[in-house]
Amino acid sequence: MVCHDRIIAPLHRPTLLLSLLAAVLLCLIPWSGTANAHGSVIDPASRNYGCWLRWGSDFQNPAMAQEDPMCWQAWQDNPNAMWNWNGLYRNGSAGNFQAVVPDGQLCSGGRTESGRYNSLDTVGAWKTSNVADDFTVKLYDQASHGADYFLVYVTRQGHDPTTQPLKWSDLELVAGTGSYGPSNNYEIPVSTSGYSGRHVVYTIWQASHMDQTYFLCSDVDFG
Known part of the structure; x- marks a missing residue:
């Protein structure tokens, strides 16, 4: 057998x-092995991956409320958003992303997975990763889905993610790629200029194995 x-x-x-x-x-x-696993941006860390990385072994610590309040509200809203940090995707978008992911819902992929990731849309001072004008987006693909392409955006100068919901009109495309063969790790080089302070890096990963799209917010500081 x-x-x-x-x-x-x-x-x-x-x-x-x-x-x-x-x-x-x-x-x-x-x-429940890798055939059902997915992936996310691990550097600069996506919001829920960063929360899992910092607090996954100590997620009930009340100190998080003061030290990392955006992660605290995410853990309180739905811990599975962090335990399933690699599952923030939508099926069947057909490339028409703005139709299925409304303004204000970009970081949750349009409230995908029955709203599991809704807390990632919450406006506030998420922990940031420091980046330079030229940086590399690193994505972990546990299931080796491959990619038809990646699109990397940075919020326009002047957008304040601590007070303003993220909209499509806030994004500026800074990198677009061709296809990537199946692998566990992908790197997308990004070259920018003119950005300073806090921004959101928004990565769209169109997987190759089916029409499955990942929508990933990473908070950064162009120091």
């Missing part, structure tokens, strides 16, 4: 029945 690419070898008669029963149970249990 073959189940999830595991081959159960022939056994002696006394254990055959138990082995077959175990194999059937294996087939009935949903598989």
Whole structure:
């Protein structure tokens, strides 16, 4: 018998029945390995990946409310947004992103996954990563989906993500790529000028295995 690419070898008669029963149970249990895994921007860290990285081992610590209030509200709203930091995607967008992701909902992918990631749209002073004019977006793809393309945007100078919801009109395209073959890690070089202070880097990852699109907000400071 073959189940999830595991081959159960022939056994002696006394254990055959138990082995077959175990194999059937294996087939009935949903598989949770890399075939069901996805990915996110890990540098500069996406909002929920950063919250998971900083607080995943200490997410009930009340000190987070003062030290990292945007992550605190995200953990209180839905901890699964952090545990599933690699699952912020929509299926079937057909490239018409503004139609399925309204203004004010860009960081949650249009309130995808039944609203699991809604807290990522919350306006406020999210922790930032320091970047220079030239930086590299690094994305981890646990399932090796590959990419049809990546689009990287930076918010226009003057947009204040601590007080203003993110809109499509706030974004300026700074990098667009061709396809990437299946891999666990991708790097997208970005070259900018004229940015200073706090911004949002918005990365769109169009996966290759199906019409699956990731919408990822990373908070940065052009020091």
